[in-house]
Amino acid sequence: MIERNIVKAPSCVVENHHLDCFEVLTDDEKQIVENHTLEIKYKKGEIIAKQGSFASHVIFLKEGLVKVFLEGNPKDLILKIIPSNHLITLSSIYEGNTTFLYSAATYVESTASLIEADIFKQLIRKNSNFASKIINILNENTAQVYGRFYALTRKQAHGRVADILLCLSQRIYKTKQFSLSLSRNDLADLTGLSPESVIRILKEFKEEKLIEVKGKSIEILNNKSLEKISSFG
Amino acid sequence: MIERNIVKAPSCVVENHHLDCFEVLTDDEKQIVENHTLEIKYKKGEIIAKQGSFASHVIFLKEGLVKVFLEGNPKDLILKIIPSNHLITLSSIYEGNTTFLYSAATYVESTASLIEADIFKQLIRKNSNFASKIINILNENTAQVYGRFYALTRKQAHGRVADILLCLSQRIYKTKQFSLSLSRNDLADLTGLSPESVIRILKEFKEEKLIEVKGKSIEILNNKSLEKISSFG
DNA sequence: CAATAAATATGAGATAAATCAATATTTTTT
DNA sequence: AAAAAATATTGATTTATCTCATATTTATTG
Numbered sequence: 001m002i003e004r005n006i007v008k009a010p011s012c013v014v015e016n017h018h019l020d021c022f023e024v025l026t027d028d029e030k031q032i033v034e035n036h037t038l039e040i041k042y043k044k045g046e047i048i049a050k051q052g053s054f055a056s057h058v059i060f061l062k063e064g065l066v067k068v069f070l071e072g073n074p075k076d077l078i079l080k081i082i083p084s085n086h087l088i089t090l091s092s093i094y095e096g097n098t099t100f101l102y103s104a105a106t107y108v109e110s111t112a113s114l115i116e117a118d119i120f121k122q123l124i125r126k127n128s129n130f131a132s133k134i135i136n137i138l139n140e141n142t143a144q145v146y147g148r149f150y151a152l153t154r155k156q157a158h159g160r161v162a163d164i165l166l167c168l169s170q171r172i173y174k175t176k177q178f179s180l181s182l183s184r185n186d187l188a189d190l191t192g193l194s195p196e197s198v199i200r201i202l203k204e205f206k207e208e209k210l211i212e213v214k215g216k217s218i219e220i221l222n223n224k225s226l227e228k229i230s231s232f233g
Numbered sequence: 234m235i236e237r238n239i240v241k242a243p244s245c246v247v248e249n250h251h252l253d254c255f256e257v258l259t260d261d262e263k264q265i266v267e268n269h270t271l272e273i274k275y276k277k278g279e280i281i282a283k284q285g286s287f288a289s290h291v292i293f294l295k296e297g298l299v300k301v302f303l304e305g306n307p308k309d310l311i312l313k314i315i316p317s318n319h320l321i322t323l324s325s326i327y328e329g330n331t332t333f334l335y336s337a338a339t340y341v342e343s344t345a346s347l348i349e350a351d352i353f354k355q356l357i358r359k360n361s362n363f364a365s366k367i368i369n370i371l372n373e374n375t376a377q378v379y380g381r382f383y384a385l386t387r388k389q390a391h392g393r394v395a396d397i398l399l400c401l402s403q404r405i406y407k408t409k410q411f412s413l414s415l416s417r418n419d420l421a422d423l424t425g426l427s428p429e430s431v432i433r434i435l436k437e438f439k440e441e442k443l444i445e446v447k448g449k450s451i452e453i454l455n456n457k458s459l460e461k462i463s464s465f466g
Numbered sequence: 467c468a469a470t471a472a473a474t475a476t477g478a479g480a481t482a483a484a485t486c487a488a489t490a491t492t493t494t495t496t
Numbered sequence: 497a498a499a500a501a502a503t504a505t506t507g508a509t510t511t512a513t514c515t516c517a518t519a520t521t522t523a524t525t526g
Contacts, residue, residue: 077386101376128359135371142375143334149385157482183504185504193483196505389513416474428475429513
């Protein structure tokens with residue numbers, strides 16, 4: 001058998017924690033951030049950031065589950081899923097481009113902190129430890145998206161579905177059995193497949209006893225096999 | 234007609250200049266960089282950076298044309314093309330990951346400067362203007378890759394080929410008529426298609442008088458139409 | 467310059483996944 | 497609790513693209 005998946009970057013859609021980047025700020029700086037931060041609650045399905053609109057804020061997700069996606073017609077492209085305690089819109093804030101490069105929408109009820117972009121840029125210029133942290137996050141993010149890019153362009157349908165199932169189980173819900181907050185359509189968007197194809201593959205996996213599916217409830221029965229399918233395409 | 238390509242991010246594979254990030258360094262810092270930089274010449278087709286290997290240096294392409302790609306079996310995924318005066322491996326140097334996330338190989342004879350990664354990290358931590366510049370480059374790069382991600386997952390074969398033709402003409406060779414230094418296979422890798430499909434589509438474009446092809450020589454005859462094909466899919 | 471290798475081109479058939487249409491199930495509204 | 501709407505499922509058909517086989521052209525080498 002050939003080693004198909006040489007890409008070691010995580011093909012999963014979530015990232016590591018981002019909270020600690022604020023820890024390198026001085027007390028004064030923390031105060032500045034706090035003074036220029038707005039906290040907002042969003043309902044399920046709401047748009048947090050709209051592609052092309054003015055990116056006046058850096059958005060930090062305190063609680064919830066958010067998708068970051070490029071808007072397209074007829075289909076969007078989901079770049080990543082963001083869980084609690086992560087920065088959502090960071091790459092939008094570079095000089096020369098002050099609009100959001102992508103949209104972000106909630107999957108579930110969520111709470112976000114909106115930090116003024118100018119303040120953020122100032123901190124980067126003043127506190128190089130902070131800048132260094134931000135660079136780390138950006139780079140992690142890049143690795144993430146590369147992995148996803150690879151999965152969506154090089155893996156076949158079964159591999160992609162296996163991939164997303166493992167991701168949901170291991171990184172989002174952190175249990176083998178979970179109640180999915182995403183619709184089949186969301187899974188289709190995430191895998192770059194049609195909803196029908198996703199459903200068919202879920203059915204196949206079920207018949208092969210790799211998973212148990214009952215509506216929104218999903219249980220991973222055979223991790224090993226799914227991992228094999230995920231990495232071999 | 235529907236507006237298919239809402240994504241305004243550049244789907245082309247090259248980026249803006251990177252040289253000026255070094256301009257914000259002090260004379261002392263410039264000297265440090267110089268003292269820790271190695272200049273190396275590469276022949277056509279040589280590997281500059283190998284995915285998974287120790288990323289001890291940040292690589293700056295002084296002269297040449299390089300592809301950055303994820304290695305996969307049976308096919309690689311080209312993330313971007315890098316022309317002269319650009320940083321090649323930047324996202325590799327974040328803390329916690331000291332290996333190259335991707336490989337880089339030359340399309341033509343090239344010259345690169347290898348700057349010690351530790352020095353680079355030090356500069357980021359010391360000079361926040363430099364850090365700010367680097368963040369800009371990283372973000373630009375991200376926008377770039379997102380555009381490419383969209384093109385390769387949402388556009389059909391014709392759109393992708395049109396895309397790459399426009400990219401080569403406008404951003405790499407900067408003329409309507411150019412002698413291609415890439416093989417059909419390279420074009421296949423860039424578009425995520427099979428070489429046969431690329432060739433077939435080039436032939437169609439030729440028959441429709443959109444381009445003129447004779448072996449390695451390509452001339453763009455109808456920019457407008459190609460742009461339409463590129464954005465609608 | 468012939469001989470060989472490599473790259474490019476072309477056609478026929480195979481295939482993965484999309485689309486379309488119909489039905490079933492779940493969720494929401496009244 | 498019933499009706500409506502949204503979501504999920506299934507099957508049949510179509511289609512874009514790949515694969516494989518085979519020419520042809522171009523480049524390389526003795």
